[in-house]
Amino acid sequence: MTQTPRKPRFFLGWTVVAVAALGAFSEVAFFNPVLGVFIPEFEREFGWSRTEISAAVTVGSLVGAIFAPFFGPLVDRYGGKPFVVGGCLIMAAGLICLSLMQEAWQFFVIYAIGRGAASGIISLAIGVTVSKWFIRKRGYAVGLTFVGTRCGFALLPIGVQLLIQSYDWRTGAVALAAVVVVCGVLPALFWLYPRPERYGLEPDGDAPLPPMMAGQPRPVREVSWTRHEAIHTKAFWLLTLAVAIQQWAGGAINLHQIPHLVDSGLTPEAAALVISVLAVFGGAGALFEGLLDARIGARWTMAIGLLGSAIGMVILMNVHSVAMGLLFAAVYGASFGMMVTSGQIVFADYFGREALGAIRGTSAPIQFSFNAVGPLMAGVAFDVTGNYLAAFIPFTIGYLLAAAALAMAQKPKLPAGRELTPVIEPAG
Template sequence: MALPGNTSTETIERPARLPLPTQFLGRQFYYGWYIVGVAFVSSMMSMGITAYSMGVFLKPMTEELGWSRTDISLGQTLTTFVTGLLGVAIGRRMDVRGGRALMVGGAIIGGTGFIALGQVQELWQYYLVRSGLVAVGSIGMGNLVVNVTLSNWFVRKRGRAIAFGVMGTSMAALLLPTVADRMIDAWGWRAAWAAIGVAVWVTVIPTALLAMRRRPEDFGLRPDGDDAPIEGAPVSARVASDVRWTRQAAARTKTLWMLVATFGFASTGMGALLLHLIPYMTDAGFTRGQAAGAFGMIGVSGLLSKPLWGIALDRFPIRRCAAAEFGLMALGLTLILASHTLAPLYGSIFTLGLGIGGVVTVQEVVWADFFGRLSLGTVRSLAQPFTIVSSAGGPVFAGFAYDHFGSYTTAFHLFIATYLLAAMMIMLTPAPGRPASADQALAA
């Protein structure tokens, strides 16, 4: 049975049954919001841990094991690099089969990886765990799987849906550094890693098994829970962009490479700041508890700003929203460098968090708006290895700068410049034309 007005060429012979209720108190509830809930949990326990908790572990691990900060940072870089390569392999699979199996497998492997981090004795073991178990787990639970799925379930409300889904990372930034700090004080860093691994198992696996599904069309539904469009009614730009792209067709567009450059510049400092900001503060004389509390302001501002970013992305020009996000990150980092007491530091990190709060939402909505949802996994996986190069280098560069200059100042100034370059690049990025021929718009 073909869905009326569906822009896809797919047909659905027998729509599957939804696994959870969509009627509450006599009112219809769109199933896509369950997907948002799964995204919240998964983003909190994947990126939330790898990005926001590692900084708390950095000093205890280096002090006990005798490693340098560059050594620890290289583990972060290896994780980022491997997830980028794996993204190429899973992008097409996401478009065809969805992400439930990937998320469940990622949670099993990732949880095991976090437990294994608590057992490492040698540097090579740390690198093996980070580039193997943790990296594989991260790609299964991470942004590509989560946000491609959300973009399939939402079109008109895409910005809000992705914003609410990735609020899990902000909740992680608010809670996990302090929780990890308390666990390290009470049990030691090894037991703290084990507790985090178990937490991944008991949260992500059941929610993904129960609720994660590929596309609304598989259940006879339309994105956003909409009814079939009226014949001749105007179609939104987002719906009109839902055409199929092959990798070859996407690679021939200027848009793809401009976006690669934009998000490459923007991501250079992201992983580095999340890893090194707490050590930067403790080096400045703050206690680890004070630093973890200040770092939590990223979570506070992210929780407050993510819904606003989602609404803004659904209402205002997307390029201006993205440029504003990058500008806030540059401003926040500039203020951090100028802050020498706790109160201004809280305000500076809050400002940085306003920008970080839009990072995932803006990026995912940009890709989906420009290339549509039907081949989003394919297009995103094509671009990911290139942006990975810059994002993987940031943590190592910051660690190298500290080990050789005794300060993070040089690295932080470079990151300010890359955010400003990203703001300029996104404003210059054109929308792609539609694929020029049927050969470039193959059915899945």
């Protein structure tokens, strides 16, 4: 008698989530909150302006915009492992070089390549890989993955700050390189698996099809659009605009929030504490996103996060004490965690898994170009006016406009000739 296939006791997808979370933790080494800790040191030792430092972030984001369209389809074809491992090795080498730099041009080259690898290769590969392992549980799985990013935001800036106080900023850069190798390279090398079907598994850990259905067309759990089909929908461009605005504002705030808090009267240690608390609430927001996503979808969850981020910006512009800084951390952190995690999911929710790397890779140059402008805009605003209000007010308005774009981004009709078979829920 033929037995009905059973669900696996342990789904390999959760191993992928754990490894991807470590990769997300590692890529924070080249994200703006960590660079924000280095800014006062660079100003003191080299005399660089915040515009000059922000320009390096701009160049790095533009490099990511170049990388993503090329690597997106390759992640679809080969899985995320070679790109997470390779990207983390590039970052680790860049951090070693950073510890040895003496000139501004060296900083530009190092940060351009390192940040380009983090945003244009690693982040893309992580998000696409996890999304291929899950459909019904995608929001929760991606939320868990990017708790790794929030943990990086919580631990790495304050860890680097302590190393700077005890030793110097160059020691902090070397320590970051070690973190990237241990947490990013090694786990991905052994346990970042490409997609469930390669191992005879189903997305979400569902039971395989029973033997009597062998040879029959497989039930379609979701429609997967091609890149060509996706880019000819209005929804694709509205989603791209919303995520691009989020990266325009969010990237600038991540870089300049520590200098702004210090300028507002907080000590560097208190500012680092605020950012760590923000990251903790960001992790909670990422997990809450998974719960909301299952009920209202990534589109509306992201819209809620954008509205909350606008409120957080109003608080940030009025911070003059540690208590106000912590209030900002709670509101903005939770909202930002929801917003960023939804941005990793929303394209998969609309266009499926099969060409997700190519679709997100097509959207990425616009997103990263916006991300390139935001930090530079804030740096110029500070150098010209002596504060960040000329940038923070437009960022607040931008969050509201991004939420409006999502409200207009209705899911497109299925491509011509396609039919969607209802999802088969696993027994038990």
